[in-house]
Amino acid sequence: MSPLDNGGTPHVHHSAAGALDALLGRPGEEHGAFRPADLAGLDEREEFPAAACGVLDAFGLNDHYVPAAFGGELRDYTDLMQLLRTVARRDLTVAVAHGKTFLGAAPVWVAGGADQAAALGALIADGAVVSWGLTERAHGSDLLAGELSATPENGGWRLNGEKWLINNATRGGFICVLARTDPAGGPRGFSLFLVDKRGLAADAYSCPPKIPTHGIRGADISGIAFHDALIPGSALVGEVGTGIETVLKALQLTRTASTALSLGAGDTALRLGVDYARNRRLYGRTLGDLPRVRRIIGEVYAAQLLAEATGLVAARSVHALPGEMSVVSAVAKALIPDLAQNVLDRVAELLGVRSFLTQEYADGLFAKLERDHRVVAIFDGNTAVNRNALIDQFPLLAAAYRRGRCDEAGVTAATSLSVPSTEFTAGGLSLLAMRGSSLMQSLPAAVARIAEQAERGLLPRQVVVLAEEVEAAADALHTEFAELRRTPQDVPPTAFVLAERYELCFAATACLQLWLNNPQPAGDAQSPTIWRNALWLQATLRTALTRLGSPLEEAGAEAYDRLAEHAFGPAVPTLRSTLDGSTSDGFTSDASPLDGATSGSSTPDGATSDRATSSSSTSDGATSDGSIPDDSTTDDSTPDGETAGSTS
Amino acid sequence: MSSPIIEKNNQDHSPEELTGWLKERIAEHVQLPAAEIDPDVPLANYGLDSLYALTVVTEIEEHLGLTLEPTVMWDAPTLNALVEVIRAELAHAA
Numbered sequence: 131m132s133p134l135d136n137g138g139t140p141h142v143h144h145s146a147a148g149a150l151d152a153l154l155g156r157p158g159e160e161h162g163a164f165r166p167a168d169l170a171g172l173d174e175r176e177e178f179p180a181a182a183c184g185v186l187d188a189f190g191l192n193d194h195y196v197p198a199a200f201g202g203e204l205r206d207y208t209d210l211m212q213l214l215r216t217v218a219r220r221d222l223t224v225a226v227a228h229g230k231t232f233l234g235a236a237p238v239w240v241a242g243g244a245d246q247a248a249a250l251g252a253l254i255a256d257g258a259v260v261s262w263g264l265t266e267r268a269h270g271s272d273l274l275a276g277e278l279s280a281t282p283e284n285g286g287w288r289l290n291g292e293k294w295l296i297n298n299a300t301r302g303g304f305i306c307v308l309a310r311t312d313p314a315g316g317p318r319g320f321s322l323f324l325v326d327k328r329g330l331a332a333d334a335y336s337c338p339p340k341i342p343t344h345g346i347r348g349a350d351i352s353g354i355a356f357h358d359a360l361i362p363g364s365a366l367v368g369e370v371g372t373g374i375e376t377v378l379k380a381l382q383l384t385r386t387a388s389t390a391l392s393l394g395a396g397d398t399a400l401r402l403g404v405d406y407a408r409n410r411r412l413y414g415r416t417l418g419d420l421p422r423v424r425r426i427i428g429e430v431y432a433a434q435l436l437a438e439a440t441g442l443v444a445a446r447s448v449h450a451l452p453g454e455m456s457v458v459s460a461v462a463k464a465l466i467p468d469l470a471q472n473v474l475d476r477v478a479e480l481l482g483v484r485s486f487l488t489q490e491y492a493d494g495l496f497a498k499l500e501r502d503h504r505v506v507a508i509f510d511g512n513t514a515v516n517r518n519a520l521i522d523q524f525p526l527l528a529a530a531y532r533r534g535r536c537d538e539a540g541v542t543a544a545t546s547l548s549v550p551s552t553e554f555t556a557g558g559l560s561l562l563a564m565r566g567s568s569l570m571q572s573l574p575a576a577v578a579r580i581a582e583q584a585e586r587g588l589l590p591r592q593v594v595v596l597a598e599e600v601e602a603a604a605d606a607l608h609t610e611f612a613e614l615r616r617t618p619q620d621v622p623p624t625a626f627v628l629a630e631r632y633e634l635c636f637a638a639t640a641c642l643q644l645w646l647n648n649p650q651p652a653g654d655a656q657s658p659t660i661w662r663n664a665l666w667l668q669a670t671l672r673t674a675l676t677r678l679g680s681p682l683e684e685a686g687a688e689a690y691d692r693l694a695e696h697a698f699g700p701a702v703p704t705l706r707s708t709l710d711g712s713t714s715d716g717f718t719s720d721a722s723p724l725d726g727a728t729s730g731s732s733t734p735d736g737a738t739s740d741r742a743t744s745s746s747s748t749s750d751g752a753t754s755d756g757s758i759p760d761d762s763t764t765d766d767s768t769p770d771g772e773t774a775g776s777t778s
Numbered sequence: 779m780s781s782p783i784i785e786k787n788n789q790d791h792s793p794e795e796l797t798g799w800l801k802e803r804i805a806e807h808v809q810l811p812a813a814e815i816d817p818d819v820p821l822a823n824y825g826l827d828s829l830y831a832l833t834v835v836t837e838i839e840e841h842l843g844l845t846l847e848p849t850v851m852w853d854a855p856t857l858n859a860l861v862e863v864i865r866a867e868l869a870h871a872a
Contacts, residue, residue: 274828316820316822316828316852316855317828317849317852318852318853374828375849375852519829522829522830522832522833523833525833525836525837526833526836529836529840560848561832561848561849562832562833562835562836562848564835564836564839564845564848617807617808617809618807618808618825618826618827618830618831619808619809619825619827
């Protein structure tokens, strides 16, 4: 890659995402092609953000869409997620427009021949834009109803028909097209073709005009119609008849990666909310001094951390638990956009009328973000589609949970963020998670380990109560799975409620395993991190349980208030940034002179200043056992202590 | 879980027995009397959705202890074809 120096700091970055973050610049000091006011102007005029995409091209982002085996830089799907999240924080239209090339190429990574994949990898590294043609005007996301046909002819194929509502269909030089190769259709009646538009006769295809959309208004959302278009036999991806299977597997990768769009949107919404609370003055105080506002910030931040935990574990599961991605990707793509939308909605309440202003407040950044995310949430499969994919697997999830099946090594690998991921091989993907979800099935063991840590004084007792509530919710849920009556034609509405509960139990388990399998950089009394006293874990578990409808003692809600303190620092810490020991992946906030918002009475973890910090306060982290400062001696007086743990 | 189903695992499965069991399972999914399911008609014709059909392999696994490719019902779309695949796999496993 060739990082363009934006006059930014010459840091050595831990990750490609850190380097990209520095290149694109902090809020208020954005790279010239990423200034919010200019991007808002493009959006208003429905113009494509070509300059911003050019910056990403020059950075070498395309290389990260290509697996290393095919000549690129993609070795870890977490890195791809963090890169796309970094772009999405600035602008969702740019992220969608540029990231689409990964989606278009994914079927080739899954099912293409080695030569075909390497050739596509070289083209992408060279700047090729690849689109993905699945949906049709009359059939929406019902892939098996697709009418676009491919007929064999002289060793090649003749394409006829139209794909519609396709991102980059007009701009893209290449498009991966799902075509009916058996007139009778059926799950073996479709095949995939990688079409090189440069090789088509001028009259062999046409692109209908760009389709106006509510959000991501500048994106090239259009379509492509083939008129007796002849393509070579080498365009076929995989075997004839494997199109549906390949698409379903590729979607497991692309839906996981696409959650980065919602993570980035949530990051920015949170930052805008914090900035507003910090800078808005009322009666001689800032808004952020009001307890009600701090509570909202804490709750929003916790929801965002829950989304991040789910996303990180999903991305790592691509490598660690590929055979379970039919469950994991559906959980991630249903839950994360939902959580992000909740973050946006709560911040909108905070901003009040400013959230609607298209120019007067923060260059209309929030209003645009809000519009864009509504579209992005349905991009690459909406929540209902993903919940349906989970519902189809309820019987096997119930059986696997009952049996306690668990790939323990896989769970450890999926949740140990600082351990390099093993190489991903597409052969490990499966249309069904035959063994259920190892992560979910690891919940009872994780709760036992949490209880053991608490026994040893390494964890506030309150966390055990929360963890046990999660286990109770998961137990009840899996019993209900087994009892659910459904048929192929009749999915009862309650099934969608159960799917949502599954997602939340999964997310909470992801948090527990992340806590257990990572060094816990607690910081010290002066500069604690969100790991100290398992603060982020308490807040995320509570968020999941609240959404699950579990009864919780009100006193524990003050974990949100303590978490909020961390949001008012120079950057809002993310799980990833706190583990990296850098702020480069944490989204920098525009630290202002009004920064004093951390109301002086307590340190961010709510500890009193004379709190003992003996056991684990080195900034480079504690043991993997997760030592925490010995709160056990002062539990009675701390909000996270025994007294709060006495709930049912 | 110890049930008569599991205990049957290691026994021989005659084609008739397998066909009868599968027919009942599928009839329940598509909510038709088992007698109305013709073993040579693609199951999709009875409304067995292609993606939903994938999960039938998990029932086969539970019943027979036999792990099949999730896509087996795509490649063997009728009852008779499916029974043939299962018998071949059982013979292979024996």
